[in-house]
Every structure is written in C-alpha cells, then in structure tokens.
Amino acid sequence: MEIRATSRTNLKALHRDELEAFAQAHGQPAYRGRQLFQWLFGKGATTFAEMTNLPKAFRATLGEVAQIETIVCTQLQTATDQTAKGLFQLASGRHIESVLIPDIEPNGDARRLTVCVSSQVGCAMGCTFCATGLMGFQQNLTAGEIFDQVWFMNTLALERFGKPISNIVFMGMGEPLLNYDNVLRSIDLLTDAEGLGLSPRRITVSTVGLARRIKQLADDNPRVNLAVSLHAPTDAQRSAIMPVNRAAATDLTALKEAIQYYTNTTGRLVTYEYCMFTGVNDGVDDARHLAEVVGWAPSKVNLIMYNPVEGLGFSRTPEAQLHRFIKTLVAAGVTVTVRRSRGQDIDAACGQLAVKEG
Numbered sequence: 001m002e003i004r005a006t007s008r009t010n011l012k013a014l015h016r017d018e019l020e021a022f023a024q025a026h027g028q029p030a031y032r033g034r035q036l037f038q039w040l041f042g043k044g045a046t047t048f049a050e051m052t053n054l055p056k057a058f059r060a061t062l063g064e065v066a067q068i069e070t071i072v073c074t075q076l077q078t079a080t081d082q083t084a085k086g087l088f089q090l091a092s093g094r095h096i097e098s099v100l101i102p103d104i105e106p107n108g109d110a111r112r113l114t115v116c117v118s119s120q121v122g123c124a125m126g127c128t129f130c131a132t133g134l135m136g137f138q139q140n141l142t143a144g145e146i147f148d149q150v151w152f153m154n155t156l157a158l159e160r161f162g163k164p165i166s167n168i169v170f171m172g173m174g175e176p177l178l179n180y181d182n183v184l185r186s187i188d189l190l191t192d193a194e195g196l197g198l199s200p201r202r203i204t205v206s207t208v209g210l211a212r213r214i215k216q217l218a219d220d221n222p223r224v225n226l227a228v229s230l231h232a233p234t235d236a237q238r239s240a241i242m243p244v245n246r247a248a249a250t251d252l253t254a255l256k257e258a259i260q261y262y263t264n265t266t267g268r269l270v271t272y273e274y275c276m277f278t279g280v281n282d283g284v285d286d287a288r289h290l291a292e293v294v295g296w297a298p299s300k301v302n303l304i305m306y307n308p309v310e311g312l313g314f315s316r317t318p319e320a321q322l323h324r325f326i327k328t329l330v331a332a333g334v335t336v337t338v339r340r341s342r343g344q345d346i347d348a349a350c351g352q353l354a355v356k357e358g
C-alpha cells in the first residue's frame with residue numbers, strides 16, 4: 001500500500017510495517033509506528049489524544065494527516081440463549097453485522113465464544129436461501145473494519161462472560177475470498193501478538209467455493225481453517241440454489257481439484273458446511289452423494305439447521321429427517337457435526353438485520 005504524506009490516511013487499514021513507514025514519512029523514528037500499532041490494535045484507541053506516549057507535536061500532525069476509521073454499533077440484540085448480534089455503521093454509512101455466539105456449559109460458564117464477522121457489505125454470490133444475497137454486492141470492508149467487529153465482540157465477551165473470545169469465523173455477510181487482501185490483512189492484525197494475539201487455528205474462513213482463490217489461500221497459507229459452503233452434493237442441485245456453481249471455473253469439478261490442492265499443500269482438512277433445507281438437499285440419496293464429495297480429500301461435514309428467512313421459500317429440515325441423514329453419512333464413514341440455529345428470537349440469519357436497515 002502506498003503511504004502518502006499529504007492525504008488523510010486511515011491508520012486502521014495499515015500493517016505494523018506500514019505504520020512504521022508512515023511514522024518515518026512524518027519525521028519520526030520507525031518505533032513510533034510500532035507504538036501506533038499497539039494503540040490501534042492492542043488497546044483499541046479511537047483518538048490520537050489518548051496515545052500519551054507519542055510526542056504532542058506528532059499527535060498534532062496525526063490529527064492533520066491521518067484518521068482512525070472505526071465502526072459504530074447502532075443496534076445490539078441479545079437472544080434468550082445469549083447470542084448477541086450487532087449492527088454496525090461503517091464510515092461509508094452502510095451497515096454490516098456480526099454475531100457473538102457463546103457456547104454455554106450447564107453451569108452457566110461460556111466454554112467457547114465465537115465471533116462471526118462480515119467481510120463485505122452485501123454479497124455478489126446471490127445464494128437463493130440467504131438474506132445477504134438479496135442485497136447484492138455493495139462494498140468490501142477494510143482490514144480495520146473487520147478487526148473492529150472482533151474488537152467490539154471481544155469487549156462484549158469480557159463484559160458479559162468475563163473472558164475473551166476464543167474463535168472467529170468469517171461466515172457473516174459477504175464472500176471473504178472476494179475481499180481476499182483485506183481478509184488476509186485482518187487475519188494478520190487479529191493474530192499479531194501486539195494485537196489480539198489469537199491463534200490462526202481458531203480462525204475459520206468460509207467460502208462459497210471459489211476454486212482459484214482456494215488454491216491461492218493454500219499457497220499463501222495463513223494457517224487458518226477453511227470451510228466450504230457446499231449445501232448441495234451435485235452440480236444440478238447446487239446450481240439451482242447457488243448461482244456460483246453454474247460457471248465451469250467454480251462448479252463441483254473445479255472445487256474438487258481446488259480442495260485436493262488445498263489439503264495436499266497445507267496438510268489441513270476441510271469442513272463442508274451443509275445447510276439443510278426440507279425437500280431440497282436432505283434426502284437419503286443426498287446424504288450418499290455428500291459422502292462421495294467428502295471422499296475427495298480429508299474433510300468433515302458440518303450440518304447446519306437453517307434459520308428461515310421470510311419470503312425465500314426454504315424451510316428447516318425436521319429432526320427425524322436430520323437423523324436419517326446423519327445415519328447415512330455415519331454409515332459411510334463420514335465425520336459429522338450439527339450446528340443448531342442460535343439466537344432464534346432475534347434476526348439471526350446472516351444479513352437479516354442489515355437487510356432491514358438497508
């Protein structure tokens with residue numbers, strides 16, 4: 001990224017080395033850039049005034065040439081199961097949302113605290129079951145805007161549960177691999193020991209299955225987990241509900257090759273996300289086809305109980321059908337987990353709040 005001494009630079013979009021270059025461009029030693037990094041990503045500073053270990057003159061300069069873009073929480077809903085969903089306004093005025101999902105033990109303690117973050121406003125992928133897909137693509141988020149969602153939810157987790165967040169999933173609004181550079185940059189910020197210091201193994205990037213980008217991620221290897229939103233086990237079924245599958249570059253044949261490349265290159269397994277829809281993809285034959293897909297490479301399946309979105313015409317698979325489906329998968333040797341819908345008494349499906357706001 002080019003650092004120009006004359007423009008008001010958004011410091012929240014810069015890496016540590018870029019902040020060092022920025023400090024030097026303004027006559028400061030490089031370590032001032034590192035101090036800036038610590039304030040922005042380790043202490044969550046939102047003003048230059050609070051950066052008390054920086055010289056006053058430098059803080060005044062920063063006020064003229066730089067800015068700290070932050071997201072603003074405009075609505076916070078909490079469900080009875082303690083899932084919390086935040087609606088945030090970006091500097092552009094557009095809205096995104098993120099969710100804090102606590103995994104509560106019987107004694108009331110939070111075992112895991114997962115944050116689901118957005119990477120784009122809206123989404124170009126147009127999956128027919130998704131509220132965000134209705135919005136179309138509007139903008140990419142900066143690394144700082146992704147970081148801020150986690151920072152906000154981490155603060156909320158500390159307040160409500162007395163412990164920091166433990167996991168991050170890029171499963172909110174948008175297709176993360178279409179905002180590739182900023183997503184990778186945000187992972188750098190989140191895992192930096194002077195930022196939130198999270199382990200990459202606790203971060204999952206979820207993609208609709210963009211084959212070329214999956215290979216790029218394998219090569220860049222940020223050491224995070226990869227989840228692929230499969231949702232249907234054959235090309236015909238998948239193309240019907242996920243337009244991305246209609247292109248040869250991103251159909252199941254391309255996906256298979258990319259996933260094999262990914263698992264061979266990184267040595268990590270892949271998780272297939274499979275949202276269950278009544279009568280669409282939840283039959284016993286579908287389970288058999290899904291088991292074939294799982295056989296492509298080391299992988300497991302996460303079945304998701306759908307949170308219905310009004311007007312889209314999909315409904316959640318009944319429990320009995322879910323059990324038949326699981327039985328078939330397990331008989332075929334597939335590792336399966338089930339994700340129950342959380343926060344059902346709030347607008348918990350991806351994009352619902354922001355769609356309403358839009």
Ligand code: SF4
Pocket residue numbers: 123124125126127130131132133172173174175208350
């Ligand atoms: S499910 Fe994900 S990829 Fe598909 S439209 Fe929604 S946000 Fe985009």
